[in-house]
Amino acid sequence: MIEKLKFFLGVTRNNLWQFRTRNLFSVTIICLSFLTVGIFLSLVNNLRATARGLAANMSIVFYLDRDLAPEAVEAIRQEISRPAFVEQVGLVSPEQALERFRTNFPDLADVVAGLKGNPFPPSLELRVNARASASQEVAAFVEGLKKRPGVTDVLFNRDWVEKMQGFSRLAGAVGAFLGGILILTSFFIISNVVKLNVFARKNEIEILRMVGGTNLFIRIPFWLEGITLGLLGSLLSLALLFVVIRLFPVYLGASLGALQELLRFRYPDPGQVLALLGGGAATGFIGSATSVSKFLKV
Amino acid sequence: MIELFHIWKQYQKPYWALSDVSLQINDGSFYFITGPSGSGKTTLLKTIFREILPTEGQILINGVNILKVPDHRIYTLRRSMGIVFQDFRLMFHKTVFDNVAVPLQVLGVGRKEIRRRVFATLQKVNLHQKMWELPGRLSYGEQQRVAIARAIVNNPEIILADEPTGNLDPELAFEIVSLFKQINKQGATVIIGSHDRELIRHFGDNILFLQKGKIVGKEAHA
Ligand SMILES: Nc1ncnc2c1ncn2[C@@H]1O[C@H](COP(=O)(O)OP(=O)(O)OP(=O)(O)O)[C@@H](O)[C@H]1O
Ligand SMILES: [Mg+2]
Numbered sequence: 001m002i003e004k005l006k007f008f009l010g011v012t013r014n015n016l017w018q019f020r021t022r023n024l025f026s027v028t029i030i031c032l033s034f035l036t037v038g039i040f041l042s043l044v045n046n047l048r049a050t051a052r053g054l055a056a057n058m059s060i061v062f063y064l065d066r067d068l069a070p071e072a073v074e075a076i077r078q079e080i081s082r083p084a085f086v087e088q089v090g091l092v093s094p095e096q097a098l099e100r101f102r103t104n105f106p107d108l109a110d111v112v113a114g115l116k117g118n119p120f121p122p123s124l125e126l127r128v129n130a131r132a133s134a135s136q137e138v139a140a141f142v143e144g145l146k147k148r149p150g151v152t153d154v155l156f157n158r159d160w161v162e163k164m165q166g167f168s169r170l171a172g173a174v175g176a177f178l179g180g181i182l183i184l185t186s187f188f189i190i191s192n193v194v195k196l197n198v199f200a201r202k203n204e205i206e207i208l209r210m211v212g213g214t215n216l217f218i219r220i221p222f223w224l225e226g227i228t229l230g231l232l233g234s235l236l237s238l239a240l241l242f243v244v245i246r247l248f249p250v251y252l253g254a255s256l257g258a259l260q261e262l263l264r265f266r267y268p269d270p271g272q273v274l275a276l277l278g279g280g281a282a283t284g285f286i287g288s289a290t291s292v293s294k295f296l297k298v
Numbered sequence: 299m300i301e302l303f304h305i306w307k308q309y310q311k312p313y314w315a316l317s318d319v320s321l322q323i324n325d326g327s328f329y330f331i332t333g334p335s336g337s338g339k340t341t342l343l344k345t346i347f348r349e350i351l352p353t354e355g356q357i358l359i360n361g362v363n364i365l366k367v368p369d370h371r372i373y374t375l376r377r378s379m380g381i382v383f384q385d386f387r388l389m390f391h392k393t394v395f396d397n398v399a400v401p402l403q404v405l406g407v408g409r410k411e412i413r414r415r416v417f418a419t420l421q422k423v424n425l426h427q428k429m430w431e432l433p434g435r436l437s438y439g440e441q442q443r444v445a446i447a448r449a450i451v452n453n454p455e456i457i458l459a460d461e462p463t464g465n466l467d468p469e470l471a472f473e474i475v476s477l478f479k480q481i482n483k484q485g486a487t488v489i490i491g492s493h494d495r496e497l498i499r500h501f502g503d504n505i506l507f508l509q510k511g512k513i514v515g516k517e518a519h520a
Binding site: 003004007018203204206207208209210211212213214215217 | 372374388391404448452
């Protein structure tokens with residue numbers, strides 16, 4: 001088994017070397033395609049992480065009617081606590097609110113002092129599970145409560161989270177689109193290069209048939225060839241991606257100013273690295289397999 | 299045993315390259331197929347090798363109808379045969395060693411064993427000194443011997459050879475046919491297409507005369 005694998009790898013190595021120029025060309029194309037995918041992937045990684053950070057710090061504040069009886073407040077509290085995505089609900093009394101205002105804005109102490117009575121209504125502060133915070137479910141929940149008697153106003157600042165998520169979705173879509181096109185291109189390049197290799201070795205293939213080679217025996221080297229090309233291309237693209245992520249902040253980052261935060265790259269995680277390599281190998285294999293089954297009449 | 303039943307082969311109308319050839323070749327025979335150029339020797343050998351399909355007729359090898367063997371199973375048939383084509387069909391970017399090694403590689407024989415057998419076979423055709431040369435740098439006669447070595451390296455039951463001595467000087471031709479004869483004595487069936495009368499007279503146990511695709515004579519000397 002190992003002897004056989006060694007044999008086929010040896011054949012593959014010789015074959016790759018025999019047509020090194022065109023094989024190098026296809027490795028380059030695959031590398032550039034996967035580099036594009038990788039760059040978008042790391043961009044999306046960063047945007048996602050930023051959005052997650054924002055969402056984790058987000059809270060919703062329900063301002064209540066000042067004259068509400070404690071039982072009614074408790075009823076609202078119960079109702080608000082019910083959905084699964086609510087992590088924590090805290091009641092802020094008018095006194096606490098005033099105290100907070102005082103500590104947060106000491107410069108405005110005079111203004112507060114000049115007021116007669118406490119201008120702050122009681123409120124319920126609620127923390128939402130970070131994953132659900134930008135979901136439609138939460139928005140609907142908030143909308144519903146706005147109309148509830150006893151609730152006077154709702155403060156729900158989810159704009160940034162939504163923007164971030166929209167951004168990351170956009171980047172993801174552009175990346176998927178571009179990447180898809182480029183990977184499709186890689187696929188065609190590989191299948192054409194393998195086709196050329198099949199044609200170039202027609203004589204040899206005929207001889208293999210003549211001496212009793214099975215279809216599998218003839219095909220395996222071509223498959224391995226495609227897999228090697230794909231794997232080499234994606235491996236090279238990963239190396240380049242890490243270089244780009246390393247060097248980008250140094251050379252371009254500073255000139256971007258505020259955008260720097262958004263245009264930062266985050267290294268792909270091990271799962272994504274494996275996916276990129278696997279994608280390369282799969283592209284190579286499928287590219288060569290389609291070509292081989294099409295042009296190797298057997 | 300190789301049995302041909304009413305084989306007809308037409309490449310282009312209206313010529314018949316083979317017409318109504320029926321033949322029975324017993325295991326262990328030594329057979330010459332002869333006839334003028336264009337008489338159908340190559341066509342007959344290629345038909346037995348199932349490289350080409352006859353227009354009509356049936357061929358049984360050891361009772362198996364080879365025309366009914368599906369394409370993806372032909373390898374089983376090919377592994378029991380060694381063939382020397384008139385045009386050699388060598389891989390010119392590979393060494394003599396690699397060319398002779400293919401029939402063994404296809405069988406999954408181990409590397410050491412391949413080395414041993416390839417060397418031994420190249421010795422038989424007196425080409426072991428050129429083992430690491432590329433075929434393009436050999437003379438025609440030497441290339442022909444590479445093709446012969448490849449045909450016999452895996453000890454096939456049946457050897458088909460099309461003009462295997464066409465490019466050899468009489469002495470070497472004699473030697474090569476002696477080699478075939480020797481392999482035949484070890485049990486292989488050997489079928490040689492040739493128009494070298496000298497050799498045929500000397501070696502021919504069984505001779506088949508073809509003319510315009512028809513069998514015009516058979517001779518058997520025991
Ligand atoms: N591929 C082909 N296409 C068309 N006609 C062919 C083809 N191969 C052979 N023929 C014809 O079939 C006939 C028999 O050819 P074949 O090659 O079998 O003769 P041969 O006895 O081997 O001749 P030679 O001694 O010259 O090798 C010839 O008339 C030839 O023109
Ligand atoms: Mg001929």
